[in-house]
Amino acid sequence: MDRRKYLKTLAVGSLGATALLNQSCETPKEKTPELPTFTLDRTPDELKREHQLLSETFFDEHEMKTIRLLADIIIPKDETSGSASDAKVPEFIEFIVKDMPQHQIPMRGGLKWLDLQCMKRFNADFASCTAAQQIEIIDEIAYPEKAKPELAQGVAFFNRMRDLTACGFFTSEIGIKDLGYMGNQPNQWDGVPQDVLDQYGMKYDERTLAESVKFES
Amino acid sequence: MPDFQIKKTPKDYDVCIVGSGAGGGMAAYVLAHAGIKVVLLEAGPLYDPAKNVTQLKWPWESPRRGASSPYRHFGDFDAAYGGWELEGEPYTHKNGTKFDWFRSRMLGGRTNHWGRISLRFGPKDFKRRSIDGLGDDWPIGYDDVAPYYDKVDKLIGVFGSKENLPNDPDSIFLPPPKPRLHELYIKEAGTKLNIPVIPSRLSILTKPINNERGACFYCSQCNRGCTVYGDFSSSSVLVNPALKTGNVDVIPNAMAREVITDSAGKATGISFVNKDDKQEYTVNAKVVILAASACESARLLLNSKSSLFPNGLANSSGVVGKYLHDSTGADMGGILPHLVGRKRYNEDGVGGMHVYSPWWLDNKKLDFPRGYHIEYYGGMGMPGYGFGFGMHGTNSRFAGRDGQKRGGGYGAALKDDYRYFYGATFGMSGRGEAVAREDNYCEIDPNVVDKFGIPVLRFHYNWSDFEIKQARHMKETFAEIIETMGGVVTWGKSTAEENYGLAAPGRIIHEVGTTRMGNDNRKSVVNKFNQAHDVKNLFVVDGGPFVSQADKNPTWTILALSMRASEYIIDELKKQNL
Numbered sequence: 040m041d042r043r044k045y046l047k048t049l050a051v052g053s054l055g056a057t058a059l060l061n062q063s064c065e066t067p068k069e070k071t072p073e074l075p076t077f078t079l080d081r082t083p084d085e086l087k088r089e090h091q092l093l094s095e096t097f098f099d100e101h102e103m104k105t106i107r108l109l110a111d112i113i114i115p116k117d118e119t120s121g122s123a124s125d126a127k128v129p130e131f132i133e134f135i136v137k138d139m140p141q142h143q144i145p146m147r148g149g150l151k152w153l154d155l156q157c158m159k160r161f162n163a164d165f166a167s168c169t170a171a172q173q174i175e176i177i178d179e180i181a182y183p184e185k186a187k188p189e190l191a192q193g194v195a196f197f198n199r200m201r202d203l204t205a206c207g208f209f210t211s212e213i214g215i216k217d218l219g220y221m222g223n224q225p226n227q228w229d230g231v232p233q234d235v236l237d238q239y240g241m242k243y244d245e246r247t248l249a250e251s252v253k254f255e256s
Numbered sequence: 257m258p259d260f261q262i263k264k265t266p267k268d269y270d271v272c273i274v275g276s277g278a279g280g281g282m283a284a285y286v287l288a289h290a291g292i293k294v295v296l297l298e299a300g301p302l303y304d305p306a307k308n309v310t311q312l313k314w315p316w317e318s319p320r321r322g323a324s325s326p327y328r329h330f331g332d333f334d335a336a337y338g339g340w341e342l343e344g345e346p347y348t349h350k351n352g353t354k355f356d357w358f359r360s361r362m363l364g365g366r367t368n369h370w371g372r373i374s375l376r377f378g379p380k381d382f383k384r385r386s387i388d389g390l391g392d393d394w395p396i397g398y399d400d401v402a403p404y405y406d407k408v409d410k411l412i413g414v415f416g417s418k419e420n421l422p423n424d425p426d427s428i429f430l431p432p433p434k435p436r437l438h439e440l441y442i443k444e445a446g447t448k449l450n451i452p453v454i455p456s457r458l459s460i461l462t463k464p465i466n467n468e469r470g471a472c473f474y475c476s477q478c479n480r481g482c483t484v485y486g487d488f489s490s491s492s493v494l495v496n497p498a499l500k501t502g503n504v505d506v507i508p509n510a511m512a513r514e515v516i517t518d519s520a521g522k523a524t525g526i527s528f529v530n531k532d533d534k535q536e537y538t539v540n541a542k543v544v545i546l547a548a549s550a551c552e553s554a555r556l557l558l559n560s561k562s563s564l565f566p567n568g569l570a571n572s573s574g575v576v577g578k579y580l581h582d583s584t585g586a587d588m589g590g591i592l593p594h595l596v597g598r599k600r601y602n603e604d605g606v607g608g609m610h611v612y613s614p615w616w617l618d619n620k621k622l623d624f625p626r627g628y629h630i631e632y633y634g635g636m637g638m639p640g641y642g643f644g645f646g647m648h649g650t651n652s653r654f655a656g657r658d659g660q661k662r663g664g665g666y667g668a669a670l671k672d673d674y675r676y677f678y679g680a681t682f683g684m685s686g687r688g689e690a691v692a693r694e695d696n697y698c699e700i701d702p703n704v705v706d707k708f709g710i711p712v713l714r715f716h717y718n719w720s721d722f723e724i725k726q727a728r729h730m731k732e733t734f735a736e737i738i739e740t741m742g743g744v745v746t747w748g749k750s751t752a753e754e755n756y757g758l759a760a761p762g763r764i765i766h767e768v769g770t771t772r773m774g775n776d777n778r779k780s781v782v783n784k785f786n787q788a789h790d791v792k793n794l795f796v797v798d799g800g801p802f803v804s805q806a807d808k809n810p811t812w813t814i815l816a817l818s819m820r821a822s823e824y825i826i827d828e829l830k831k832q833n834l
Contacts, residue, residue, distance in 0.1 A: 085325070201666065210639050
């Protein structure tokens with residue numbers, strides 16, 4: 040499939056729907072981001088594609104506003120680290136749906152589903168609802184096993200939103216630090232630390248100790 | 257002057273090699289060090305892991321956080337360009353069958369991706385027909401290859417442990433790294449179940465072996481390529497040293513069309529299109545070595561038709577393309593509830609598993625004929641795209657730190673679940689031997705060409721009951737191991753309708769057999785020295801000549817056989833027999 044045509048079709052379709060729903064007619068602003076350079080090996084084909092993706096805009100302002108709200112509900116700031124939007128998760132989600140078109144319809148449609156549910160219940164789109172109203176609807180779709188069957192589409196959307204938010208957060212600088220991942224640096228692997236072995240009642244047998252690589256201490 | 261002309265590369269060479277992966281890299285290395293003038297054609301760009309760096313990068317340095325992209329199917333940080341689909345280079349399928357063909361057009365080929373699992377074939381692996389009556393025996397045995405395995409071990413380096421197993425011969429090993437925590441649990445479970453769990457055998461330098469390559473610094477990223485050449489890839493370990501002899505010219509972005517032959521039926525060189533200037537070239541050599549990958553070399557031969565060779569070159573037997581077989585694969589994973597809320601430490605280790613399970617059972621007592629080995633993974637790895645996906649399935653089954661089973665959720669409690677369950681998940685993959693069959697094959701599609709105008713391959717491939725029953729056995733074994741560890745299976749359970757999760761052919765990227773070796777020129781393409789029966793100055797040194805795949809990764813055997821064929825070529829050139 041021609042991806043650019045596909046994107047255009049989606050963008051046009053969504054504009055129409057957004058206009059109907061919001062009773063407004065805002066046109067998404069065309070972003071012209073500076074073309075980034077990469078710190079990792081990129082082939083010419085890859086660079087071309089990255090630049091193309093970064094020059095496109097998928098979500099409109101209303102959608103981005105909703106994504107930002109949802110992301111920070113899913114991963115809020117706590118005593119350990121910042122929120123999803125602090126970690127630029129909404130920007131990651133904007134990129135990843137352009138990179139992986141399979142996310143586009145479920146995300147766009149899911150956001151719309153959420154707005155329609157809120158319109159029916161509270162006569163306002165999700166972003167315009169009060170915080171209490173937002174949590175009321177989220178509570179109904181955030182727990183797959185407890186959710187009412189008629190809200191299954193909302194559950195599917197929220198599962199995806201949770202996945203993308205958490206993934207975007209814990210692969211960010213803030214999130215990696217929060218998680219406590221300690222690798223990605225030159226070191227010497229000399230086995231599981233003794234206190235951890237003790238904690239789990241594990242030990243290396245004599246043969247393993249004898250034949251494994253040893254380091255000068 | 258016409259718009260279209262074929263240019264001749266000015267220099268004549270002793271040997272032209274097509275492809276710079278394990279087979280081609282090794283041939284270039286051996287021949288160049290013997291003073292032979294070599295031209296090495298590579299269909300992709302030059303690549304050097306010290307210069308084309310993705311190692312020690314952080315997930316956020318990739319906008320897709322290391323996810324797969326159309327140009328790198330194994331993800332943004334993987335060293336290997338390409339994947340199962342390449343733009344403008346299609347392949348087709350016959351009778352609704354499936355085969356996925358992974359191609360990595362770049363210096364070093366698929367050694368840039370490969371998991372560095374470096375297993376020797378054992379004595380039984382060369383004589384399967386004699387054991388179970390299926391497929392064919394190789395025309396050579398373990399003793400023919402063993403001296404070359406030894407030389408490959410010393411040249412490239414492999415760690416492991418001496419086990420004296422009957423069909424998993426020991427290499428000349430560097431010391432292995434100690435197991436990680438989840439690997440200790442796997443080992444413990446294996447002991448209870450009588451499944452051997454032994455140090456893995458990977459071509460990673462836990463000790464330096466020369467001044468050209470650094471030792472491993474335990475970042476767990478071999479698939480990204482190593483800036484200090486602490487692991488094996490063809491570009492860093494074979495092609496670069498070969499270039500230093502001054503006897504090798506590499507022509508990158510050279511997509512081979514055909515092997516050219518003279519009226520006497522000898523190979524005289526290769527015609528290729530240069531992807532950079534889009535011009536057509538020929539290069540002449542006294543000897544032609546194909547190492548373009550099993551399927552690509554078969555494609556080249558089948559496309560090299562002439563009045564002398566109407567069925568394609570070296571194909572009087574009609575066997576070129578047939579007996580294609582990939583490893584079987586099935587996977588399962590779980591969670592170790594006792595590892596939740598783990599203390600953090602750097603658990604990266606080497607790139608890949610520190611322990612594995614070689615095949616341990618007797619097929620005579622089973623309902624399928626060939627074995628498999630098990631690869632393991634898990635622990636506190638670097639997060640990437642996909643991290644945390646499906647948390648609602650995990651925190652519905654296991655309580656978080658606060659004692660609550662959330663079953664999805666949001667907010668600070670959910671945020672803590674990701675920390676809490678981090679490092680408690682693990683998985684395993686079986687990689688087994690399929691039986692080579694004549695009716696699993698690739699051939700030229702009569703109707704389709706790629707963007708270079710080269711006729712493309714059409715695949716015909718079906719798994720048989722042998723492979724499906726093997727996959728069922730894998731899944732039963734995996735579930736047993738996970739349960740014995742005290743773990744819970746969270747993914748990978750599959751049904752008979754799904755062939756027990758048996759991966760589609762081609763997905764394991766061990767395809768071999770398309771130009772198989774043999775003593776009988778009616779039933780095989782090359783002889784026991786990888787030399788074409790029909791064309792004595794033509795050799796194939798990739799996975800094509802494999803008669804059977806074994807439950808081992810093929811790379812170490814490709815390297816050993818390429819070295820052996822190259823020494824034979826040196827000898828024959830001296831005797832002026834080629």
